[in-house]
Amino acid sequence: MTTMSWEDLVTSALLGTDRRPLPPGARTRPPAAGATAPQGPRQRGATAEGTGALDAGSVDAGDGHAGAVDAGDGHAGAVDARTEGTGKEGTRRQGTGPGSTGQPLDAPLALLGAAAVQTVRRRAGLVPAVAAPLPPPAPGDARPPLPEAAARRLAQLLADRPSAGGGGRRGAAPDLTELLPQWLAAAAAYGYRAPAAALPALLDAARSRTDLRPQALAFGGPRALWLAGFNPEWRFALRGASGGTALPAPEDSGGVRRLWEEGLFAERVALLGAVRAHDPGAALRLLASTWAKERAEDRLMFLDSLRTGLSPADEEFLEGALSDRSRNVRSAAAELLSALPGSAYAARMAARAASCVGLDHTAGQPTVAVEAPHECDAAMQRDGVVPQPPAGRGKRSWWLGQLVEAAPLAVWGERLGGRTPEEVVALPVADDWRDELHAAWCRAAVRQRDAAWSRVLLGPASAPLSAGPGAASSAALLSTLPDGERAEWVAAFVASHGLPEAFQLLGVCAVPWSGALGRAVVDALDVAREAGGYPWSFSGVMGLAERCLDPAEAGRLESMTAASDEGGDAAPGAGGYWAEAFQRLVATLRLRAAMHEELAGRTG
Structure with missing residues (x-):
C-alpha cells in the first residue's frame, strides 16, 4: 500500500x-x-x-x-x-x-x-477483540438496606460539593458536606449497608476527605473495598482496610497464620486488630513471629495495635522494641510502657524523674525544687528520651519534661511528702520551673488516662485563664474524664469566659451536646450578637453548634432568626448577618432531626 x-x-x-x-x-x-x-x-x-x-x-x-x-x-x-x-x-x-x-x-x-x-x-469493519475475563463477583453484604428516604438523603449529601470560593457569606442554607460524617455515624449505629449505586460517590467523597474514610469504608463494607480494586484513585481504601478479603476467625490458627504470612499489608493490619481484640496474647505471638522482618513503618503500625488490651504480658516485647533501629518505633514502645505503671521501664523513669524533683527543706514553706538533667546518656536515649530539643527549647528543660512525662504519677505523692494530687499541684515551685513541671504532669495524666490528676490540673472552670494549663492541654485533660463531667466543666467554662477560648474544649465533648452545654453555648452566642460585632469571629463555634447541638434546641432558637435592631455601637449590617447565621443553625438542626427520622424508617 x-x-x-x-x-x-x-x-x-x-x-x-x-x-x-x-x-x-x-x-x-x-x-x-x-x-x-x-x-x-x-x-x-x-x-x-x-x-x-x-x-x-x-x-x-x-x-x-x-x-x-x-x-x-x-x-x-x-x-x-x-x-x-x-x-x-x-x-x-x-x-x-x-x-x-x-x-x-x-x-x-x-x-x-x-x-x-x-x-x-x-x-x-473492526473485528471484535477477545473478551477479557469477567471480574470476580462482588462479595455479599448481609446488613439490611437503607430505608428509601434515607437512601435519597445520602444521595443528596454525596452530591453536594463545597463551594470553590471560600471566604464569602455562607447564606442561610445548611452545609450538607459538614453533615455527611454525622449521617454516616448514625447509619453505622443502625447497621445499614450502603446502596450499591452510591458506592462510587461514597468512595469519591472519602478520597477527597481523609476524615471521612474510616466511616465511609465501614458503611461501604466489603463491596466498597471490592469496587476500589478497579479504580486506582480508590486504592487508599485498600491500604486502610482488609482489601475486601474476609478475615479468618481469630480461633482459626491455620487461616490466621496463612493470611498473616501471605496477605497484603492492609489485610494484616486488620487481622492483627481482630486477633488482638479476641486474644491479646495470640496477637502478640503473631506479631513477634515476623517482627524482625517487617519494615519500620509497618512495625510502627503493628505496634499501635497493642494499645488494645495492653497489659504487663506485653512488657517483654515492648522492652525489646526499645532497641529498635527506628526512632519512631522506640518512642511508641516507650509510650506504651509508660502506660504500665508496674513495668521496669516505668520504674527506671520514676527513679530518673525523682532524682530531678524533690522538696526543698530549707525554704520557709514546703517548695518543690527542680534540678534538670545535665546530660542525656545512652541509657536515657534507649528508653525513648530524645536528645535534641526543638528550636527555641533548652536541652535540660527538654530532657526534664520527657522524664516527668514518662514517670508514673503515683511516684509524686511519696516523693513530695505523702501529699495528695491536689496538694502536690498546689505546692510552689522554685526557680520558675512551675510551668515546665505542670505541663509535664498534664502530659503524664493524659498518657496514663488518670482522671484524678486531670481534674486537679484542670482546676475549677471559673478560674482565671492565666492560672489554667492552656486550651490545648485542657482539651487533652478533658478527654480523660467521663462524658457528662466533661460537658459540665466546659459549660461552666463558657459561662465564665465566653466563647473565644472555648473552641478546642467544645471539640472534645460528646455529640450531641448535653442540655446544659448547649444552653451555655447559645447564651454566649446571643451575648456576642448583642455586643454588635459581626458573627464571623464565631464561625468556628457556630459550625460546631450546627453539628453538635441537640436538634431539640431548634425551637428555642427561632426567636434569634429575626434581624435585631442595631445599636449605635453595632457594626453596619451586623444584625442581618447574625439573623442569617441563626437561620442556618435552625435549618441545620431541623435537617439533622429529619435525617434521624429517615434512618429510623419513620418517614416515607
Missing part, C-alpha cells in the same frame, strides 16, 4: 490532479460511457453510500494511512471518476447517490465527506 500526505491529497482533490504513484495497469481515466468497472468491496461500499466525493476506498482518514491506494481489491490505484471536475476550471461538481440534492459541492467538503464515510466504514 502506497501512502501520501493529507496535503498532497487535498491538493489533488482541489486541482483535479492525483500525485499518487499508481501501480502498473491502473486506469487513470474513468471507463467509457456505459461500461461497468468491476468493483472491489471498498469501492462498492463507497458507491452505494453515494458520497459524491473522492472514492472512500482511496482515503483512510482514521487509521493513519491517509491517501493510501487500495491495491488489494483488483482496482488498486484507480482514481474515482467523481474526483474530476475539481480542477482549475471548476471547483464544484454535482453530488450523486441516494439522498443527493444534485447541487454542486465544494471539493473540500466532498473530501471531508469521503473521509467521514471511510472512518465509519473502518470502525464498522
